[in-house]
Structure formats: C-alpha cells, structure tokens
Amino acid sequence: MTSTFVFYAVAAMASPYLIYRLAARFQLSRAKHPSLRGHSNLSRRIARLIPFFSYSEHDFFASDGAPPAVQQQRRKAMRGLQANAEQQCAETLAHCRAIQNSVSDVRFTSRYRVPFPYSRQLPDCFLLGSMADETRGSQVRDLDGNWRYDLSGSYGVNVFGYDFYKQCMDEGIAQTKALGPVLGLYHPLIAENVNIIRQVSGLDEVSFHMSGTEAVMQAVRLARYHTGKTHLVRFCGAYHGWWDGVQPGIGNTRKARDVYTLADLSEKTLHVLRTRSDIACVLINPLQAFHPNCDAPSDTALIASDRSNGFDKQRYSEWLTRIRNVCTERGIVLIFDEVFTGFRLAYRGAQEFYGVQADLVTYGKTLGGGLPVGVLAGTQKLMQRFKDNQPVNVSFARGTFNSHPYVMGAMNVFLNRIGQSDIQQQYLESESLWNTRVAQFNQRLESEGLPLQITNIHSILSVLYTLPGRYNWMFQFYLRQAGLELSWTGTGRLIMTYRFTDDDFNQVVERFVSAAHQMQSDGWWWQSPELTNKAIKRQFLVDVLTARFPFLAGRLSGPLATSREKSAKDRVKGPVPAR
Incomplete structure (x- = not known):
C-alpha cells in the first residue's frame, strides 16, 4: 500500500511539470514559421530524401509545355549564348576550367547556379564562374579584357567602390609595412581603430577575428558563457555565416539541438522569448527585413516565379524595438550580425538605421578596408572572457592572425575616411537616392512591357518575376552577356556601391532592359493558360x-x-x- 501511495504521490507531483513542459513545447512549435525552412529537423530529413535527377534534352527546353517552335527558339538562343561566351571569354573560361576540379568552392558554386534538374544539360561555360585582373570605379575586367558593371558587390565588401578600397589597402600597408606580419604584438594603430569602433557601435570593448563567421561564433559563445543558458534564437531564413551552430536550415547537417529557429514578425515568437528560461541570446541579421522568414534569394531556387521580397522599414524597426524590450526584460543578449549591413545602411549601421541598440554587434567584410576581418563589439560585462571569482572558468578565444598589422592599417584608413564630411553627406542622402533610383528603374521596366520588378533595401536590389515561368534562372546569363557581373546567386541579390553615379546606374538599367528584351524574344518567357x-x-x-x-x-x-x-x-x- 505504501508503494502504491508513493507512486500516486510522485505522479501527482510530476503531472503539473509534464503539463508545463508540453505546454512550453507547444508554444515553441507555434512560434516556428509554417514553411519547411522554419522546421530545421524536418527539413534536414526531407532534404536527404530528394534525389538528383536531370531533365532530358527535350524536357530541358520544354519543361513548361512550350510548343516545338518555341523549343527550337530556345535551342538556337542557347547555342548563340554559348558561342558568344566561348568566343568573348576564352581565356577566362580556360583559367576557370583549369581549377574547377581542384577548388572546392568552384565545384559548389558551379553546381548551384541553376535549379539542379537543368544543370547537366547546361553548357559548362554558363556554370563556371569568372576571373578578373583589374577594377575601376564600378566595373570589373575579366582576363579577356571585358569590362562589366559589378553587381556582385564582392559579397558586401564593396560599399564605396574598388578604388576606395585599393587606396585603403595601399595607405594601410604603407603605415604598417615596417612591422610586417608580427603576430601577438599590436601595431599602435589598433588604439585609434578601437576608439572609432566603440563610437560607431555605442559599445565598450572590441575583439578582432579573421572573419564575420568567427565573430558571430565568439558573440554566441560569450552570450552563453555569461548567461549560463544554452539556446540561441535565430529567425527563419536568416544567414549568420557557414558555422553550423547558426546554420540549421534546409540540407545542413547538424546534430546538436541548441538553436531555436523562430518566425520573424510574430507575436508567438515574442511569447516564447518572454516565457522560456533557456534562451541565451537572440541573433538578428538586419538584412532579413528584406525577405522575412525566407532564405536569401538565389537563382538556384527559381523553380517558378514566386520569389517574393520587399522592405517595410517602419514595420521592421518597430519589431526590433519590441525584441529589444523583451530581451532587456528577460536578460537575453541581443546580438546584431552586421557583417553584411555594417557601414552600408548608415554610418552606425543597422543600429542607426532601425534606431535600436544591441548588446553585442559583429562586423566584417568592408571594415577591413579591403582585407579580411571579423570584429565583435560589446558591453564590458559581456566581452569579459573570465570570471573574477572563478579563475579557471574561462571562455578562451584567440586567433593567430587576429589584429594583423596590415589589416589594422587598412582598417584605420577606412575608418578615418568614412568619417570625413563628403562620405557623411553620402550617408545622409543614400537611402533616398537608392529608393528613387529603384522607382525609376521599375517605371522603365513597366514602360518596356517586361515581366520584371526590382525591389530594394537601400543599395541592395533583387529581381522579381511577374509572370509564371520555369526559366527565369536563364536571365543571369543574358545579363552577363550584356555586361553586368553578378555573383553566383544570380539575380536574387544585386549589391551596388556608393560609387555608382547616375550615369553608371543608367548604364546598368539600359543593359538590363536590353538583356530582358533578348530573353523575351528568345522564348524563355513563353506563356500559356496552364502555366501558373x-x-x-x-x-x-x-x-x-x-x-x-x-x-x-x-x-x-x-x-x-x-x-x-x-x-x-x-x-x-x-x-x-x-x-
């Protein structure tokens, strides 16, 4: 009888706890975005089930049900594009082919430029990347002497134009070359760099790293170290570097379960932040405001014409303010990942742009003045890597090339240059300037009767397709032929610089329109009532x-x-x- 009593007593005590755990789990599930990308564990299982397959030569040109005449049109167009590429870019392609089987990045980007069922039928000259040996202003030159307007933005590094960064690198190395690659010791320029970064970030301390990914790793590690909590919150679709600790999305293998991927702009997410006790930090990529709850747009995902993005600054600013307030109430560390947006959206980056102060901020890309760098800024309490009363309890983080003298030199030139009046004036005018340019761009596309629309957040643009179609991914190759350089993600993200003059931008628009008309006349945007x-x-x-x-x-x-x-x-x- 005693054992029975004990059993029921334990069960009675356990029941409220189990109910609480189930309720908390239910609330967490509700806070996830309903798409596959919002459910990381399920998405990885499904990713393993999707097989590679390749469309036949016929279906490559007829996967949308186009009639024979249109198929022939497309075949002829493909031959023309291929012949032009092979003729105009012979030396560049030869160099790319020479490294394609020995540089893993090349093999990856070649495979993921277009939706995978089309990749094997596509001529390899389309799949290969490019090489360049010179830049000037807003243009880049390949090995065959072809100059193209650069819309790749060097993945976000190039905010102010290549000439600006070449100057930063030359002057920075001139200031530090007497020291050379001394590691461990600091060049005295580091002190001025730190003071400026503190002013820009509004925070107390700075640490230097080799990449933006490394800076994010350190930010998350310190948040967990000081809060004693296990989990970070990231928003659905957000990118925070290739480290798998913050990349649990579709197809990315990961064993640990210490990341909550929650829905952006969701009241249910705020409820989870208010009620759970295991959340160490919230990680924000400010660029996610451009495509909330969606992955960064890429042409490899252009199966149909349902790419969707757009920017509502007021709505996202209010959302981030609410996140800030909840984090303050609950003792959760708010991290802004400004590796991409830092020094682009505003002088003080997204913190100024949205009017929200973070606890930790990561920087990278452009801050190195053209050289690789990652930077973390934070409050003094959070940046400390040891505990005063526990001398063996540390959060160790060092890097052999952290604070490399040449990087400190280029960074110093960069930071001093962007503080000058001419660039500060550019910062004041840039948001309005880019919104006006994009509005004029869209007016031109509409007047030309083209099935395209441009969206933007500041100087970062994306191409939307307004008619149903299966071949929108072909447009990147027409743009390249027209003299526009894109990154391997294609038309999903066009990254422009402050260096683009009105004349430069107008040239981009003209080439864009010309490429679109050619794409249209070659039959890739053929329509039928069944094609939705x-x-x-x-x-x-x-x-x-x-x-x-x-x-x-x-x-x-x-x-x-x-x-x-x-x-x-x-x-x-x-x-x-x-x-």
Missing part, C-alpha cells in the same frame, strides 16, 4: 516523386504533363539540333 506558379511547383513535385519512386512513373501527372506530352508528340521529326 502553382502548376509549375506541382509538376516539379511530380518530377521529384517520380525520380525518387520510379514505379510511380505514369501514375502521377502534374498540371503541365498533358501539354508536355503533347509537345513531345508534335515535335519535329529528325535529329535534334546540337546545342
């Missing part, structure tokens, strides 16, 4: 399922299947023209 975004995605799902489960072939049919089959039956007999 919903139908395209359903057909793609059918293709995936058929590739994964071959026995389903013929049993599943997407909305485009009939038109594709009809197209195959009606195509011209005889040999298929060579691509």
Whole structure:
C-alpha cells in the first residue's frame, strides 16, 4: 500500500511539470514559421530524401509545355549564348576550367547556379564562374579584357567602390609595412581603430577575428558563457555565416539541438522569448527585413516565379524595438550580425538605421578596408572572457592572425575616411537616392512591357518575376552577356556601391532592359493558360516523386504533363539540333 501511495504521490507531483513542459513545447512549435525552412529537423530529413535527377534534352527546353517552335527558339538562343561566351571569354573560361576540379568552392558554386534538374544539360561555360585582373570605379575586367558593371558587390565588401578600397589597402600597408606580419604584438594603430569602433557601435570593448563567421561564433559563445543558458534564437531564413551552430536550415547537417529557429514578425515568437528560461541570446541579421522568414534569394531556387521580397522599414524597426524590450526584460543578449549591413545602411549601421541598440554587434567584410576581418563589439560585462571569482572558468578565444598589422592599417584608413564630411553627406542622402533610383528603374521596366520588378533595401536590389515561368534562372546569363557581373546567386541579390553615379546606374538599367528584351524574344518567357506558379511547383513535385519512386512513373501527372506530352508528340521529326 505504501508503494502504491508513493507512486500516486510522485505522479501527482510530476503531472503539473509534464503539463508545463508540453505546454512550453507547444508554444515553441507555434512560434516556428509554417514553411519547411522554419522546421530545421524536418527539413534536414526531407532534404536527404530528394534525389538528383536531370531533365532530358527535350524536357530541358520544354519543361513548361512550350510548343516545338518555341523549343527550337530556345535551342538556337542557347547555342548563340554559348558561342558568344566561348568566343568573348576564352581565356577566362580556360583559367576557370583549369581549377574547377581542384577548388572546392568552384565545384559548389558551379553546381548551384541553376535549379539542379537543368544543370547537366547546361553548357559548362554558363556554370563556371569568372576571373578578373583589374577594377575601376564600378566595373570589373575579366582576363579577356571585358569590362562589366559589378553587381556582385564582392559579397558586401564593396560599399564605396574598388578604388576606395585599393587606396585603403595601399595607405594601410604603407603605415604598417615596417612591422610586417608580427603576430601577438599590436601595431599602435589598433588604439585609434578601437576608439572609432566603440563610437560607431555605442559599445565598450572590441575583439578582432579573421572573419564575420568567427565573430558571430565568439558573440554566441560569450552570450552563453555569461548567461549560463544554452539556446540561441535565430529567425527563419536568416544567414549568420557557414558555422553550423547558426546554420540549421534546409540540407545542413547538424546534430546538436541548441538553436531555436523562430518566425520573424510574430507575436508567438515574442511569447516564447518572454516565457522560456533557456534562451541565451537572440541573433538578428538586419538584412532579413528584406525577405522575412525566407532564405536569401538565389537563382538556384527559381523553380517558378514566386520569389517574393520587399522592405517595410517602419514595420521592421518597430519589431526590433519590441525584441529589444523583451530581451532587456528577460536578460537575453541581443546580438546584431552586421557583417553584411555594417557601414552600408548608415554610418552606425543597422543600429542607426532601425534606431535600436544591441548588446553585442559583429562586423566584417568592408571594415577591413579591403582585407579580411571579423570584429565583435560589446558591453564590458559581456566581452569579459573570465570570471573574477572563478579563475579557471574561462571562455578562451584567440586567433593567430587576429589584429594583423596590415589589416589594422587598412582598417584605420577606412575608418578615418568614412568619417570625413563628403562620405557623411553620402550617408545622409543614400537611402533616398537608392529608393528613387529603384522607382525609376521599375517605371522603365513597366514602360518596356517586361515581366520584371526590382525591389530594394537601400543599395541592395533583387529581381522579381511577374509572370509564371520555369526559366527565369536563364536571365543571369543574358545579363552577363550584356555586361553586368553578378555573383553566383544570380539575380536574387544585386549589391551596388556608393560609387555608382547616375550615369553608371543608367548604364546598368539600359543593359538590363536590353538583356530582358533578348530573353523575351528568345522564348524563355513563353506563356500559356496552364502555366501558373502553382502548376509549375506541382509538376516539379511530380518530377521529384517520380525520380525518387520510379514505379510511380505514369501514375502521377502534374498540371503541365498533358501539354508536355503533347509537345513531345508534335515535335519535329529528325535529329535534334546540337546545342
């Protein structure tokens, strides 16, 4: 009887705890974004189930059900683009081919420039990246002497134009070359750099690292160290570097479960922050305001025309203010990841742009004045790597090349230069200038009758496609032929610099419009009543399922299947023209 009593007593005491745990888990699940990217564990399982498959030569040109005449149009256009690339960029392509099997980054970016079912049929000259040997102003030159307007922005480094950074590097090295690569000792320029960074960040202390990813790693580590809590919160779709501790998204393998991926702009997320006791920090990528709850746009995901992004500054500023207030109330560390946005959106970065002060801020890219760097700024309490009363309890972090003299020199020139009146005036005018330029850009696209729209957050632009289509990813190659240099992510993100004059920008618009007209005339934006975004995605799902489960072939049919089959039956007999 005693044992029975004990059992029921324990059960009675355990029940409220179990109910509490279940309720907390339910609230956490509700705070996740309903998309696949909002559920990291599920997304990784599904990613492992998706097989690689390649469209046949016919389906490559007819995956949208286009008739034979349009298919032939596309084949001819592809041959023309390929011939032009091989002729105009022969030396550049030869150098790229020489390294494609020995540089892992090249193999990765080559594979992920377009949706994977099309990659094997695409000529390799399209998949290869580029090489360059000179820059000037807003342009970059490849090895064949072709000058292109640079819309890649060097992944965010290039805020003020290449000439600016070359000057920073030259002057910085001139100031520090007598010391050379001394490590461990500091060049005296570090003191001035730290003082300026403290003023810019509004924080007390600074540590130097080799990359933005490294700076984020240290920020998260210190937040956990000082709060004694285990979990960080990131927002759905946000990128914080390649470190897997902050990259639990689709397809990225990860064993530990110490990250909560929650929905952006959600009351349910605020509820989780207010009620859970295991959250050490909230990690904010200010650029996520451009595409809340979505991954950074890339042409490799352009299956249909449903890319969506847009920027509402007031709404996101209010959201970040509410996050700030909750973090203060709950003792949660608020981290701004300004590796990309720092020194671009405003002089004091996103903190100034949105009017919110963080506890820790990471910087990188442009702050090195053209050389690689990662920087963490924070309050004195959070930046301390030891505990006064526990001498063995430390949070050790060092790096062999942290505070390299040449980096300190280029950084010093950069920081002093952007504090001057001409660039401070640019900061005051830049947001309005870029919004006006993009509005004029869209007016031109509309007047030309092109199925395109440009969105932006400051000087970072993205291309939206306004008609359903399966071949929008082809547009990047037309833009390149027209003299515009894009990153490997294609038209998802066009990163422009303060160096773009009105004339430069107008040249970009002209080349963009010319490329779009050529793409249109080559049949890639062919339309039919059956061609809707919903139908395209359903057909793609059918293709995936058929590739994964071959026995389903013929049993599943997407909305485009009939038109594709009809197209195959009606195509011209005889040999298929060579691509």
